[in-house]
Amino acid sequence: MRWDRDDGQMALFGAEHRQLPDTEYMPVNARRIINTVPGPQRLPFRYTINAYRGCRHACVYCFARPTHEFLGLNLGEDFERRIVVKVNAVEKLRAELADPAWEGELIAMGTNTDPYQPAEGRYHLTEGLIRELSEARNPFSILTKSTMILRDLDLLVEASGRTRAGVSLSIGTIDDDLARRTEPGAAPPSSRLQAVAKLAEAGLAPSVLLAPILPGLSDDSQQLRSLTRACLDAGARSVTPIVLHLRPGVREHYLGWLDEHEPQLAGQHRQAYSGAYLPRREQDRITEAVRAEVSARAGGCRGGSGSADGGRSRSRPRTRPVP
Ligand code: SF4
Numbered sequence: 001m002r003w004d005r006d007d008g009q010m011a012l013f014g015a016e017h018r019q020l021p022d023t024e025y026m027p028v029n030a031r032r033i034i035n036t037v038p039g040p041q042r043l044p045f046r047y048t049i050n051a052y053r054g055c056r057h058a059c060v061y062c063f064a065r066p067t068h069e070f071l072g073l074n075l076g077e078d079f080e081r082r083i084v085v086k087v088n089a090v091e092k093l094r095a096e097l098a099d100p101a102w103e104g105e106l107i108a109m110g111t112n113t114d115p116y117q118p119a120e121g122r123y124h125l126t127e128g129l130i131r132e133l134s135e136a137r138n139p140f141s142i143l144t145k146s147t148m149i150l151r152d153l154d155l156l157v158e159a160s161g162r163t164r165a166g167v168s169l170s171i172g173t174i175d176d177d178l179a180r181r182t183e184p185g186a187a188p189p190s191s192r193l194q195a196v197a198k199l200a201e202a203g204l205a206p207s208v209l210l211a212p213i214l215p216g217l218s219d220d221s222q223q224l225r226s227l228t229r230a231c232l233d234a235g236a237r238s239v240t241p242i243v244l245h246l247r248p249g250v251r252e253h254y255l256g257w258l259d260e261h262e263p264q265l266a267g268q269h270r271q272a273y274s275g276a277y278l279p280r281r282e283q284d285r286i287t288e289a290v291r292a293e294v295s296a297r298a299g300g301c302r303g304g305s306g307s308a309d310g311g312r313s314r315s316r317p318r319t320r321p322v323p
Helices: 007-013 065-071 077-081 089-098 119-123 125-135 147-160 176-182 189-201 221-234 250-261 263-272 280-297
Strands: 003-005 024-030 047-049 082-086 107-109 140-144 165-170 207-213 238-243
Touching: 024 119, 065 077, 065 250, 077 082, 082 119, 089 125, 107 125, 119 125, 125 140, 125 147, 125 165, 140 147, 147 165, 147 189, 165 189, 176 189, 189 221, 207 221, 221 238, 221 280, 238 280, 250 263
Parallel strands: 024 082, 047 107, 107 140, 140 165, 165 207, 207 238
Antiparallel strands: 003 024
C-alpha cells in the first residue's frame, strides 16, 4: 500500500468531515502521489495521479470497483460511499515534481477514479494538483464525468497557456434516464454536453470519450450517431468510442445489476462476455457507426475513426474503461 491511514489527521478534520449522511471520507497520507502505470500498456500515458479512491458517481459498470477490495472494503456500496482521500496529494506532487529524477512526462488524472467527484467540492485536491502542474509547466490530462471541472476553468485556461493541458469528458449516452440508472451519482449527459461547450468556448479543445457504450442499452446505430452528433455539436475536438468491458468482480457486479434491472439482457451478456471484452465484430460495428457520423458531418471527406480532428484518434475502439 502506498499510503497510510492517518487517524491523527482524521481527528483534525472533525466528525462532520469524516461522516456525511451517506458518504464516509477516509483521509490518508500518500507515500507517493505520481503512480507509474505497471507493465506494457496500450495507453497514451505512463504516469497517473488519483487523489481519491472509490467514487461517489457509483457507475454500475465501473472498472475500478475491485481496487477497493485491496483495502479490505467491498466493491459495491463501500466503493461508492467510503471514499479514500489522499489529503497530502498536493504537497506530495510539489515535492515529486521538484525531484531532479522527474523528467516532466505527461500525468493523467481520472484514470481510476473521478477527480471531480463530490469529494473534490470539499477537499479541492484536483484544483491544487492543477495549480502545481501548471506552475511546473508539466503536461497533464483530466478525464471526468462531472461539470465541476468548470469551477477550475480559469485555472485550466491559464495552465493551457503554459503546458499541454488535455481535458476530456466521458459521455456514453445522451439518454439522461439511462445515465441516471447506470451512473446515479454523475452529472446528467445533457449537463456534461454543456460543459463540453463551455470548455470549447474557452479554447480548451475538449475531447469526449463515448464511454462506456453499453450493449443492449446504448449501442444501437441510431443511438451512437445521435451521441456522436451531440458531442460534435457541443464542440468536442474528437470523439472516441469505448465499449464496456467486464473484468472479474465488475463482471459479477454488472451482471447482478442486469439481473435486477434489465433481466432480458442478462443471458446475452453472460454469453457475449465469456472473456472481458465484447467480440471484435461488435466492437467494429460500434466504431463504424461513430465513424459514419463523423464522416457525414464532415461531408464524407474524413477517414477518421470517430474523430472530429482529422482522424487523430485510434483506429479501433478503446476497451480500457474510464471514469
Ligand atoms: S466510471 Fe468513473 S465516474 Fe463512474 S464510478 Fe468509476 S471512477 Fe467514478
